[in-house]
Amino acid sequence: MQPNRRLSDFLPLKFANGNQVKQFSKPCVRCGTMLDAKQMNGIARLVENHIAIAATAQCPKCSENFGVACVINPDKQVKRVVLPRVLFNLYLRALPVQKNELSAESIPNRGAMSRPEVRDAIEDAAEIARRQASAQQVKARDIVRSEEALGRFNEKAIPAWLLLDGQRFDFERIAPNAQVGEGEFLLDDCLIYRAKV
Numbered sequence: 001m002q003p004n005r006r007l008s009d010f011l012p013l014k015f016a017n018g019n020q021v022k023q024f025s026k027p028c029v030r031c032g033t034m035l036d037a038k039q040m041n042g043i044a045r046l047v048e049n050h051i052a053i054a055a056t057a058q059c060p061k062c063s064e065n066f067g068v069a070c071v072i073n074p075d076k077q078v079k080r081v082v083l084p085r086v087l088f089n090l091y092l093r094a095l096p097v098q099k100n101e102l103s104a105e106s107i108p109n110r111g112a113m114s115r116p117e118v119r120d121a122i123e124d125a126a127e128i129a130r131r132q133a134s135a136q137q138v139k140a141r142d143i144v145r146s147e148e149a150l151g152r153f154n155e156k157a158i159p160a161w162l163l164l165d166g167q168r169f170d171f172e173r174i175a176p177n178a179q180v181g182e183g184e185f186l187l188d189d190c191l192i193y194r195a196k197v
């Protein structure tokens with residue numbers, strides 16, 4: 001597995017069509033300061049003639065830390081990656097070194113051969129993972145909330161348990177980003193419940 005490094009150490013990266021990515025910048029999610037690759041730590045790889053980036057950026061102005069995960073196509077269009085950045089980062093670091101990564105120039109036809117069919121394999125995988133996750137989450141028609149509350153979140157009571165179509169589910173955790181796992185039920189877009197065992 002490759003170590004995370006300063007993102008600028010990976011640049012420039014060259015596509016088979018000759019386009020190069022020399023710079024990579026992102027605005028700070030908190031204060032809007034433009035950060036460049038020197039202020040990001042992670043990995044950038046050439047995968048299927050796309051540049052894939054998974055990094056953590058630190059803003060020099062407000063010291064906010066935020067994740068960056070994206071794929072750049074040979075026309076230099078940047079697409080966001082849906083997969084959690086941590087997984088994407090591990091995936092990219094574990095990926096074996098490909099021939100075209102060592103020298104894009106030595107195999108000039110590679111881009112031409114694959115370009116029409118090139119899709120973001122990584123993005124597709126992410127989309128599938130996301131759909132599977134939502135398919136595995138518990139859905140219920142009949143929801144009964146317990147009178148007993150464990151506390152409040154976002155001004156609303158957190159029911160200690162729920163009856164979902166007659167089956168009891170206990171409160172598990174708060175999920176502000178609404179990320180639901182297999183066998184879990186999402187209430188009010190932020191509370192996670194699990195079947196009582």
Ligand SMILES: [Zn+2]
Nearest residue numbers: 028031059062
């Ligand atoms: Zn900032």
